[in-house]
Amino acid sequence: MSYQALYRVWRPQRFDEIVGQQVITKTLKNALITDQISHAYLFSGPRGTGKTSTAKILAKAVNCEHLKDGEPCNECATCVAINQGSLNDVIEIDAASNNGVEEIRNIRDKAKYAPTEASYKVYIIDEVHMLSTGAFNALLKTLEEPPAHVIFILATTEPHKIPATILSRLQRFDFRRISAADIAAQMKKILESKQVQFDERAVKIIAKSAEGGMRDALSILDQALSYDSQQLTYESALQVTGSVARDELQRYFEAVVAGDVSTGLQVVTATLAAGKDASQFIEDLVDYCQSLLLYQQDEALVSADELGLLGDHFQQIAGSLAKHRIYRFVEIMNEVQQQLRFTYHPDLYLDILTVRLSDEQEEQAAPTAPESASAYQQLEQQVAQLQQQLQALEQRPTSAAPALAQAQSDQPVSKRTVPNNPKAPKPDVNGIFGILDAATKADLEQYRSNWGALLQLLSVTQRAVLHVARPVAASEAGVVIAFDYGFLYQKAGSDEQLMTALEQGLEQLLGRIPQVYFVPKEEWPTLRQEYLQQHPRGGKINDKETSSVAEPQAEQPVAKSDPTEEPKSVRKAKELFGDELVNVEND
Incomplete structure (x- = not known):
């Protein structure tokens, strides 16, 4: 097979070619220049952000015969052998399929021997969190006292699963999601080198759909070029990603805002006839609402490039539509999005969505004129007819909705989907739990002060963006910040410049760079309760979320008791969240 996927052809070969991880690459290059190489590294972060590529480049750099400014030459015999995967001194191991004690013991035994061709023997262990407890214990001694000629590079997407005894012996680098702008710039570079004509809007759609992963973006681009190898068009990008054209979204949005049910239903029919996914249609609508809210909050939050993708009437809609109506639109869309998971008739639910959004407009403006009253009655009749059709479908014996609903309810809490903005990235539950493992009230007070x-x-x-956010949990290693509004949480999670500014500010105030995790405020109580239930010392604790400034609870008569007699679970919860946020109820 002669053809190779784009993400393989364009795998970075130098640190300067790594996209969106400038802090990490600069640190590693400086360590190589000053000869301060560590014996063990941990590269953690989301998929497709450059962890394995950086590990291979580091393996080349430490063994390169003509290292210049911290970059491998890619021309010497050692670099060429590593690029071809034929150097025996650079060993790549997939921990997902080699996670037993015997495999790690084999590594430990062979690490004692000097490299045969290169200067260093480098072990790259991917998905290291998959190792068993016994395997980690077998690796521990080698990491603690490694031979001078051995370097370990561990890569993982779930660093919280690695024992603390291992983490303390590693230099840790956290890879961040790559911004849509950086992904788009890299795709343009690739398309220009392949001499493929492209539409700027198509590149931006693919970059946004990748959600921070360069490998995902190149895979989507590969699929789009297979769809049309001559050029990358806006239509082909929409077809591959399943997104809906912005002009159609704008037309639909204008229709429901004006209460024009007929036009809205026509857009839905045309969208489904074109093969678009109903769930993706709602996600695109929510994304449009998010852009409206951001633009109303601060016009600078929506870049000029994004405005070009939102339609000619976007600014007019943003100026005329009240915020509370947009909030209500998003709530309705979320409800229908959840219901879509249990039906084989998405067209019916999109029709219901259209009528409900249009009806919301009528509710806000109470009709008094005869014409308005008549239109309102017509909408009520349409809603009643659609509800009757829905009930008839649900009563059919072949319907899979009850079974699916029951299966969903039987899942553990950690596996359920928390209703939220369907387009927003999910909170890093593993990272948040890692902070809660060592969280204290003193650390939280330090961040709040x-x-x-x-x-x-x-x-x-x-x-x-941060004026309605606040720290809700903290440890020595990092802090969890909750956002009152989901759209601001999504904006902050995808803003690399904001994250950098936060880290620099915290370093200036605290003298260290902590890990920062974002979470929507409505999901925080669920995540906190889930952590307490899964924690070995967790108990039946009823957490009550307060306002941004916790109010003291009213004094109530209680029987005198020895404070030392409090259950361990209660003391642990108070250490994590503070006395004022914990309410203990007797069963």
Whole structure:
């Protein structure tokens, strides 16, 4: 097979070719230049962000015969052999399929021997979190006292599953999601080198659909070029990603805002006839609502490039539509999105969505004129007819909805989907649980006391995003920040400049760079309760979420008791979240 996928052909061969991880690559290059190479590294982060590629480049750099400015030459015999995968001194291991004690013991025994061709023997262990407890114990001694000629590079997407005894012996580098702008720039570079004509809008759609992963973006681009090898068009990008054209979204949105049910239903029919996914249609609508809210909050939050993709009437809609109506639209879309999972008739639910959104407009403006009253009655009749059709479908014996609903309810809490903005990235549950493992009330108070000073160090636009956010849990290693609004949580999670500014501000105030995790405020109580249930010392604790400034609870008569007699689970919860946020109820 002669053809290779784009993500393989364009795998980075130098540190400067790694996209979106400049801090990490600069640190590694400086370590190579000053000859301060560590014996063990941990590369952690989401998929497709460059962990394995960086590991291979580091393996080349430490063994390169003509290293220049921290970059491998890719021309010497050692570099060429590593690129071809034929150098015996660079060993790549997939921990997902080699996770037993015997495999690690084999590595430990062979690590004692000097390299045969290169200067260092480098072990790259991918998905290292899959190792068993016994395998980690077998690896521990080698990491603690490694031979001088051995370097370990561990890569994982779930660093919280690695024992603390292992983590303490590694230099850790956290790879971040790559911004859509960086992904788009890299795709343009690839398309220009292949001499393929492309539409700027198509590149932006693919970059946004990749959700921070360069490998995912190149896979989608590969599929789009297979669909049309001569050029990358806006239509082909929409077809491959399943997205809906912005002009159609704008037309639909204008229709439901104006209460024009007929036009809205026509857009839905045309969208489904074109093969678009109903769930993706709703996600695109929510994304459009998010852009409206961001633009209303601060016009600078929506770039000029994004405005070009949102339609000619976007600014007019944003200026005329009240925020509370957009909030209500998103709530209705979320409800229908959840219901779509249990039906084989998505067209019916999109029709219901259209009528409900249009009906929301009528509810806000109470009709008094005869014409308005008549239109309102017509909408009520349409809703009643659609509800009757829905009930008839649900009563059919072949319907899979009850079974699916029961299966969903039988899943453990950690596996259920928390209703939220379907387009927003999910919180890093594993990272948040890692913070809660060592969280204390003292650390949380430290972050809260410095929160105002931190906001003053940010730009006006960055403060606009964080003005309704606050720390809710913290440890020595990092902090969890909750956002009152989901659209601001999504904006912050995808803003690399904001994350960098936060880290710099916290380093200035606290003297260290902590890990920062974002979470929507409505999901925080669920995640916190889930952690307490899964924790070995967790108990039946009823957490009550308070306002941004916790109010003292009213004093109530209680029987005198020895404070030391509190259950361990209660003491642990108070250590994590503070006395004012924990309410204990007797069964």
